[in-house]
Amino acid sequence: xxxxxxxxxxxxxxxxxxxxxxxxxxxxxxxxxxxxxxxxxxxxxxxxxxxxxxxxxxxxxxxxxxxxxxxxxxxxxxxxxxxxxxxxxxxxxxxxxxxxxxxxxxxxxxxxxxxxxxxxxxxxxxxxxxxxxxxxxxxxxxxxxxxxxxxxxxxxxxxxxxxxxxxxxxxxxxxxxxxxxxxxxxxxxxxxxxxxxxxxxxxxxxxxxxxxxxxxxxxxxxxxxxxxxxxxxxxxxxxxxxxxxxxxxxxxxxx
Amino acid sequence: xxxxxxxxxxxxxxxxxxxxxxxxxxxxxxxxxxxxxxxxxxxxxxxxxxxxxxxxxxxxxxxxxxxxxxxxxxxxxxxxxxxxxxxxxxxxxxxxxxxxxxxxxxxxxxxxxxxxxxxxxxxxxxxxxxxxxxxxxxxxxxxxxxxxxxxxxxxxxxxxxxxxxxxxxxxxxxxxxxxxxxxxxxxxxxxxxxxxxxxxxxxxxxxxxxxxxxxxxxxxxxxxxxxxxxxxxxxxxxxxxxxxxxxxxxxxxxxxxxxxxxxxxxxxxxxxxxxxxxxxxxxxxxxxxxxxxxxxxxxxxxxxxxxxxxxxxxxxxxxxxxxxxxxxxxxxxxxxxxxxxxxxxxxxxxxxxxxx
Numbered sequence: 071x072x073x074x075x076x077x078x079x080x081x082x083x084x085x086x087x088x089x090x091x092x093x094x095x096x097x098x099x100x101x102x103x104x105x106x107x108x109x110x111x112x113x114x115x116x117x118x119x120x121x122x123x124x125x126x127x128x129x130x131x132x133x134x135x136x137x138x139x140x141x142x143x144x145x146x147x148x149x150x151x152x153x154x155x156x157x158x159x160x161x162x163x164x165x166x167x168x169x170x171x172x173x174x175x176x177x178x179x180x181x182x183x184x185x186x187x188x189x190x191x192x193x194x195x196x197x198x199x200x201x202x203x204x205x206x207x208x209x210x211x212x213x214x215x216x217x218x219x220x221x222x223x224x225x226x227x228x229x230x231x232x233x234x235x236x237x238x239x240x241x242x243x244x245x246x247x248x249x250x251x252x253x254x255x256x257x258x259x260x261x262x263x264x265x266x267x268x269x270x271x272x273x274x275x276x277x278x279x280x281x282x283x284x285x286x287x288x289x290x291x292x293x294x295x296x297x298x299x300x301x302x303x304x305x306x307x308x309x310x311x312x313x314x315x316x317x318x319x320x321x322x323x324x325x
Numbered sequence: 326x327x328x329x330x331x332x333x334x335x336x337x338x339x340x341x342x343x344x345x346x347x348x349x350x351x352x353x354x355x356x357x358x359x360x361x362x363x364x365x366x367x368x369x370x371x372x373x374x375x376x377x378x379x380x381x382x383x384x385x386x387x388x389x390x391x392x393x394x395x396x397x398x399x400x401x402x403x404x405x406x407x408x409x410x411x412x413x414x415x416x417x418x419x420x421x422x423x424x425x426x427x428x429x430x431x432x433x434x435x436x437x438x439x440x441x442x443x444x445x446x447x448x449x450x451x452x453x454x455x456x457x458x459x460x461x462x463x464x465x466x467x468x469x470x471x472x473x474x475x476x477x478x479x480x481x482x483x484x485x486x487x488x489x490x491x492x493x494x495x496x497x498x499x500x501x502x503x504x505x506x507x508x509x510x511x512x513x514x515x516x517x518x519x520x521x522x523x524x525x526x527x528x529x530x531x532x533x534x535x536x537x538x539x540x541x542x543x544x545x546x547x548x549x550x551x552x553x554x555x556x557x558x559x560x561x562x563x564x565x566x567x568x569x570x571x572x573x574x575x576x577x578x579x580x581x582x583x584x585x586x587x588x589x590x591x592x593x594x595x596x597x598x599x600x601x602x603x604x605x606x607x608x609x610x611x612x613x614x615x616x617x618x619x620x621x622x623x624x625x626x627x628x629x630x631x632x633x634x635x636x637x638x639x640x641x642x643x644x645x646x647x648x649x650x651x652x653x654x655x656x657x658x659x660x661x662x663x664x665x666x667x668x669x670x671x672x673x674x675x676x677x678x679x680x681x
Contacts, residue, residue, distance in 0.1 A: 206585050209614055209631070259601065299613040 075244055095139050116179065140254030145202045146214040146246060146294060147274035148187065150178065150221065152195040153241040153282065161238055171195055174240060177224040185217035186210075190265045198274075203253045205267050211248050211297035218244050218288045243281030246324075247274040248293040273319070276312040280321065284310075292320040327626055328501065329402045329637035333494040335644040337362045337654060345370055359404075359495055365655040368561035369489065369662035373559060376482045380527065380550040383472035388439060389479055391415070392446040394423075396483035399450045401638050404490035405483065407500040417510050438466045442476055449480035449676045452584040452634070456676040457564060470537060471548055474677065478551040481673035487663035493658070494642040527553050538563055539592055542674050543624060555670075562666055567659040568584040571600055576660070579630040580667040582611050625651055626660060633664040 071079075091189040152158070152174070159167055175197070179189050184198045186207060191198040199217065202210035221244065234289040251268030265271075277289050284307050295304055309318040339361035348357045348367070353374040363370045381389060390413050397405035413423055435443070445459035456477070463473050530547040537543070538559050546552035563570060574597045581590035597607055606618030614628045625648055632644050648657055 104527075208582055208612075212613065299609070299615060301613075301615060 076286050119207045140252040140267070142250055143203060143206075143253045144210075144248070144250050145253065145268070145270060146210045146248040147202050147251075147266065147271045148182070148199040148201070148214050148244060148246050149217060149271070149274040149278040150197040150199070150242050151278055153243055155195045158159075158238055158240070166237070170237060170240070173228060173231075178221050178230050180221035181224050182217050185213045185220060187213060187217050188264075191263060198265070198271065200253075200266055203264070211246075211294045212299075212302075214246050214248075215288075215290065215298060218246060219322060222254065222287060241289060243278050244288045245274045245275055245276070245278030245281065246288070246290040246294050248291070248297065249273065270317070273312060273315065276315070277310075277319070277321065280310055280312075284321070284323070286323040288324040290322050290324055292322070295320075295322050299317075327398065327401060327406050328663050330401045330403055331637070332403055332497055333639050333642035333646070335362070335494045335496050336642070336649060337493045337495075337658065340364050342367075349374060358500075361491065362493060362495060363489070363658055363662075365658045366565065366567060366662050368558070368565050369658065371561070372558045372662070372666075373486065373489065374539055375554050376485060379478075379482070379554045381475060381479070382549060383469065383475045384442075384479060386416075388442050388476070390418075390479075391439075391443055392476070392479050393483050395443050395446050396450045396480055397487055399447055400484065400487040400491065401488035402491045403437065403497040403638070404495045404500055405487050407497060407504040408503040411500070414504070414510055419510060432519075433643050438463065438468070441466060444582050445473070445476060445676075446480035446483075449477050449672050450484055452586070452672045452675060454585065454675065461675065474546055475551060477673055477676045478546060478549070478555070481669040481676075484672055485665045485669035489661055492633065492641060492645050492661045492664065494638075494645075524673040529554065538596060539589070539670055539674070541588070541592070542670065542677065545677050558666065559670070562663060565659060568622075568656055568663065571597065571602055572626055572660075573663045574600065575619075575623055575627055576630040577625055577667040577671070578607075578611060579614065580634055580664065581671045583631050584671050584675060585636040586675040589674045622652065622656070629660070630664055633668060 122314050158170070162170065174195075175192065178197055182189050182197075185201075186209075187199045187201045188203055189197065190200045190203070192221060199214075199238040201207060201217070207213065221242070225240060225242060229240070247270055249270035251266035251270045253266045254264070254318060255262045256265050257263055273291065277291060281289055286307065289307065290304070298304070304322040305325055307321040307323050310321050311317075312319055341361045342364035345364050345508055345569070346360060349356045349360060349370060352371070357370075357372065357373055359373070360370045363373070384392075390409065392405065393559040394413070395407040397409055410423060412422070441459055441462045445456060447453075448456035448459055449566045460473050463476070464470065485595050504612060529549075530543065530552045532544070532547075535543040535547055535552070535556065537556060539555075543552050543556045543559070543646075546555060563573060576591050578590055578593035578597060581587075581593055594607065594611075598604070603618050609616035610619060610623075610627050615624065616627075619627065629644060629648060632641050645661070647658065648660070652660060
């Protein structure tokens with residue numbers, strides 16, 4: 071072959087290599103961009119998920135999948151329910167009802183979070199909050215009662231806002247109990263929630279139902295009361311039989 | 326990533342102290358940007374540099390930087406996160422590489438030993454008793470006990486630095502802006518040399534030199550430069566006259582109780598009893614975070630100490646600000662330092678002593 075032919079061949083080879091190089095660089099850039107986008111999406115989902123579950127739970131799910139492994143913990147359960155919610159629902163248009171309820175949940179949620187609680191479940195207009203479920207909390211009963219008092223104050227403040235707008239005011243009943251339960255992710259692949267399973271939550275719910283009978287807004291059991299100090303004003307409210315549970319439970323009003 | 330975290334206005338007024346700055350420059354070669362906020366507590370200003378610049382014998386610079394990033398993110402410390410990103414960019418890490426490292430947590434693309442190292446750091450940061458599992462995993466992957474101890478110490482250092490930045494709400498706007506400046510990597514060759522230059526190696530601590538509060542923890546790090554630094558920081562913190570020793574020990578006791586760090590709690594209680602605290606007041610303080618027998622400062626400090634363990638930044642910043650009228654700025658700065666140190670020491674102690 072002539073030198074010119076060799077030169078042309080070399081030129082073609084170099085051009086070919088250059089084209090391959092550019093193609094590879096472009097492909098790598100495209101893949102990096104796709105990876106970055108995927109990671110951003112994952113982070114966005116991570117942050118969104120955090121609205122539904124504490125960071126701790128999110129981390130566990132990411133690390134181990136939606137593992138159902140539970141652990142037995144001592145917890146304080148707070149059960150709150152609105153009084154007269156049926157009448158409320160029929161007295162205002164649906165969109166106003168949701169606005170009122172969401173405003174209520176926002177304030178109650180803040181009071182719970184500020185006192186180291188975890189809002190486990192919303193059931194209609196009811197709230198289940200747990201203290202000591204995510205990790206050991208030596209002061210969980212104190213926190214739960216402080217949260218209940220903060221919720222009372224928040225409700226009073228919210229009612230002033232509602233009254234100023236000519237909207238119906240709210241009233242609630244809160245029950246608290248302390249005991250052991252199994253904490254973990256409960257549900258099906260379609261719907262999971264972090265909660266505590268066991269009698270502790272059920273007893274708190276029964277105690278909440280007693281608030282109407284006993285004309286109180288916040289009731290606690292002896293199991294909670296024995297962990298409190300004198301800063302919490304408690305009035306004995308007698309012993310009560312709780313539906314579905316044997317024996318009697320000593321109850322106190324949290325003043 | 327942390328830009329959206331709510332952050333209060335700083336409740337400290339910066340006050341430059343030329344004598345302190347000279348001392349910092351003489352000993353550590355630099356004056357940190359935040360020194361002016363901590364001039365009321367010279368030991369605190371020194372401790373920031375002494376801890377951050379502790380000589381590493383085992384942990385690589387890259388892992389050490391990642392630990393800083395991971396722990397800052399875990400504690401939602403916008404200030405430290407931005408500072409860490411800046412330091413990494415100054416050393417030549419591109420924005421894309423930092424993003425990759427941040428994202429590797431989701432993409433699972435780190436080598437197993439590096440991933441285990443960062444997981445240990447995260448668990449130390451959270452005071453997670455499962456830190457022992459990651460410690461064992463690292464030992465199984467060939468890390469020495471001293472290397473694991475050094476790694477846990479680095480995580481604890483960042484727990485400390487995060488809190489002294491977060492609790493006063495150090496201003497973040499400028500730091501975050503700097504961390505995003507283009508071209509920071511241009512000074513990488515010089516910055517790397519300056520930041521990674523190794524000081525003269527300090528000798529291991531003799532047993533007698535470990536003596537003092539939390540001696541058992543210092544002894545566990547005695548073969549490392551970290552041990553000597555920890556001993557000095559603890560001694561200077563407890564020697565400072567701004568807050569009484571009892572107040573500081575109450576902070577340690579409450580933080581230890583919150584974290585379930587039994588060894589640290591025992592140490593704090595032992596020292597409090599030696600100092601003559603009323604036993605009933607101590608028992609009530611730990612049981613209820615309140616005791617009628619405590620003076621007003623201790624009565625306010627005890628519940629606040631608990632809040633420094635796990636928090637939303639804006640909330641704990643507001644709580645700190647509420648203590649200003651009672652404590653004044655000087656004592657509140659000291660309290661920030663002591664609470665931060667208690668959180669670091671108790672987490673480190675829990676990771677070191679957790680059963681394998």
